[in-house]
Amino acid sequence: MLCWHSNHYQLQLRDLEATIRTKEEDIALLSQYIIKQQRSQGIDVIGEAEPGKKASLLKRLSLDIRKNLFNNLTGETSLSPSVAFPTTFDFWPHLLNDPNSLRPALLISYNRSGVRIVFGIITLAKKNQSYLCDTLNDLITKMTEEQQKQTLIVVFIGEKKFNSVLRIWKLVEKNFKRHLENGLIDVIAPESSYYLEFAHDSMKLAQRCTKQNQDYVYLMAYARKKGAFYIQLDDNILFKTDIWNIVDKLIITDRNYPWIVMHFGRMSKSLCCTMFETKRLPYLIGFIQMFYYETSANELLRKFVQYQDFPTESLFGRKSRYRKLKYRPYLFKRMTIMKKEKDNLKGELRISSN
Template sequence: MGWTLQQPRSRHLLLLFMTFALCVTVVFISKSGTEISTSMMTQKSPQVNSPNDSRDLYEHSTVAYKMAEMEMRVDQLTRLYELKDNDVQDLIKRFSSVLKSIVKSLNVSVTDEIESLIATYNKSIETIRSPMANFDVFTFLPHLRSHKNYLRPLILHSGNRNAVSIVFGVPTVRRQQTYLIQTLINLVSNMNQTEQKDSLIVVMIGETDQEYIKQVTEEIKSRLPEAANSGLLDIIAPSPEYYPDFSKLRLTLGDSEDRVRWRSKQNLDFVFLMMYCQPKGSFYVQLEDDVVAKPQFHSIMKKTALQKIANGQQWFILDFCRLGFIGKMMRCSDLPWLIQFIVMFYNDKPGDWLLDGMIGTKACNLEKDDRDCRKRKNEIWVMYSPSLFQHIGTRSSLNGKIQLLKDSLFKKKINVKRINKIRSK
């Protein structure tokens, strides 16, 4: 949809195959070990507790945890391989066109070999070209269709870090009172060295003023030099042409023109940030530029996600903060669905409402009542307690809007039923 890897396709395929083979081996070992352990336990008297039982249980739990992590890696590699297919198609088309141009410029007769080569590439194009209409991000942002480079980020700073467990997305814009540096310092200081090496924080500056973008970038690098130099921080910005003509937006929800423009741009900022982050890790966490976190939030989030995967629980969102779009964790492989959903309705509703609408679409049966809908949504939108993030800003990026909301679950732990009741209101 915008950014792709530069490695050969065969290398991705080989890596995917090797990872899959490793997973099969681990599954076989795990299954064999479990069967042996079960067999030994059935031979013991029910009244006797073997000192090895707890160790066997721990080892089985560790294997399940590692298997869940391996599953996420395979899922990520599969997605990257699928994205690479699009590059191959474009490459074939461009190569065929260049080949024809070269032959024409040389003003020579086309040999049978060249004709055969061109025919082979054209046949490849026809094979992979869909016979049906292809709907993508350009369908809903048509101004980008003739300038696909507008989807390429301005990479202001990057350590080229990939394949981390968690990518944290932090969108930021110019506002009267900024909390960005405070937020970044808090996030970094609440991770130990191991967590920092397994993370990537991506700051997306949603502005087109080049001087302001440069100013923010230099401030981040000067205030957090270790994080910037280690590869923990990436800083990006969109091309100025990425945004559509906001004066042509439809007025929706009875909101003013300024509010519609503000939330529509915010949605497109989310989309741009997610597209950049999607291929860089196993999990993606949406944050804001005015939050604080609890110590070791990275380890808690990763452990929670992998345990649920190991237990076979199907989830789409793990929610570590009940406010807006803060602390929402998703698999990176699931991001394309959310990206496309937001792109389709970016002019209609705020991003957190669209997220709720997508979950409702996935989970709810319209033939049943709201109670059943809430139950099904809670199965795939899982709330974690106590919250790991707190909103600290008071001035919204929308001029004149005061944001005083706080997450009461940040300091105390309450019953899960109470949490679900709060979220369903």
């Protein structure tokens, strides 16, 4: 009898926890909705409101909250029943601690979209020397004006301290003001509350992998509706050749074959120089969200491809296979700082083939 009561109370506790989680999510969504209602739409703004986001937020609220909200606003007494599909808050409940957790701390954009290729570059504050400007300049100068019109470069600043975010933004603005104003470059940075906080510092490797995975998710989520193809880059590379034309030829050549990812460089723990169709990014984003604290982004991508790389029957009875394509020779060189052992010089620049 005692055991039955214990199980009964445990079930009640789980129900209450689920209810609390739903209410917390409602509060976060309503807070975002109110913020977006209060903000006017603009071009070059921080935390810009986008068309359609308000309706999307409302649809994700629980049914009882939506009923009360719509009854107060419109006087309607009934709504069609809805299904509570999982959201980002279910995978990352720490986002519920701040209603602004998914809102950019900084967003500089002229709303360019519908391009052919989106380049995403994650950058961080560097102690010694930053190569972000070298990477951007090299990428831009290797494109024609017509190619630039079909391109968007998104610079993602993965820093929690806003002073560091502003410092990097000012560097980009100083060196690439014309490209910012013509819409070629967007700059975005998340709120510090977007990142998962660890209780202690004993898991530095896990923290680094977790944060990097969160960076990829945020950047891909922003870029996925901007163009047809997405290429992930690091902030310390130089291209050996005209990557735009090579990518364009590969897209045309392989358009009749199903592929998930193309690699243009040696695989490491990052996703540098990998290309995806943006229509596949939501699946990869969801996969990373579920396992973001388990392992590196490269390993997650390998598993993601592995789970989808199996023979499937087509409508005509033929078997097809998703492919992971690798381009040779590698298309980029990585810039690194090599410290000298015999003296205290800051270091020398080494451009290594990767």
